[in-house]
Amino acid sequence: MNTGAARLVVADPAVVTVALGSRTYHIHVGRGLLAQAGELCATVLKQRRVFIVTDSKVAPLYLGALSANFAAAGIRADHIVVPAGETSKDFAHLQQVLDAMLSAKCERGTMIVALGGGVVGDLAGFAAAVLLRGVEFIQIPTTLLAQVDSSVGGKTGINTPAGKNLVGAFHQPRLVLADTAVLDTLPRRELVAGYAEVAKYGLLGDPGFWSWLEANGAPALSGGDSAHAALRHCIVTSCAAKARIVAADEKENGARALLNLGHTFGHALEAEMGYGGDLLHGEAVAAGIVLAFELSARLGLCPSQDVARVRAHFTAVGLPVAPPRRGPRGAITPAMLIQHMTQDKKMKDGTLTFVLARGIGKAFLTDEVPRAQLEAVLTAALTG
16 A cells, blocks of 8 residues: 555645645645635636536535635536435436536536535536546535545446446546535434444554544544544544545555445445435445454454454444344345345456455455355344
């Protein structure tokens, strides 16, 4: 891993650099960045024009202020509002977004702006990747999950009935503005769900950060001014970790696949639950991380005390440590989840690759997971 690929400036706002040669971009993290959007975005615009994609929850809170800020900077801003929720990440809504962009006569120099959480970022980013064979875009993430994970790294895409994010493109943003003040309006359940992605960075390769989270994670999620510094540290550290990995392996040919810790299980759970509000992405990832550690322990790879630490910390912050047992089709079975896993993007020659762990901070990739052991872990989680 290229540990020197991301440069971190400790200030407020903090700036993390994703080093990708001519496509290098900066992640700004701090309070009040939304009010500086026009000034900051102007530095990367090809023309004084943007097209904002946002959703029905975020629009009433921030679309007006952002549009006014762009106007004050002499930047024309058109927009579209899609329904909030994972169900907007599909072909139908992608078509709506593209039609709106074309109706507004967007040009190749028009910058697309994703204002919202991971769904909006993935949808808008994919639309930017295919519009006019590719236009540039900016991420302004409004959820913790998007600020620490989905807005960084250039993965864009939509879901299909076969699975999550199976249609998409690698398309890096030109700029990321993570305004921590917008997290003040985030429902606590979504804030906690996003924390699963923060915890992931400690578990996959930074045991020191994990220990820090065990002591400071719950206070960081408590809200108010006293939590700001801790939450900001969570975001900056997570972005810096992802920036290093992306700079070393942009197209997920090696180390970047470690970022999928918990996601093979989590995506299967989301697919079985129907991508509705009953199970948020971060909640599915949390349950998936626990399953990955349980499977690692069952295979004799991971100490049982590390599994206990993961479960204890997730419980302490309010994350699930077990998958839901019932979905729209009734009781969830191991066979149902394994069927979803076979649609995973990491399948190779009919074999599924898992991210497992030899302990906290020691994640690795393997395709040597006996089906019987996988079934045993899922059975215990779904019936135990």
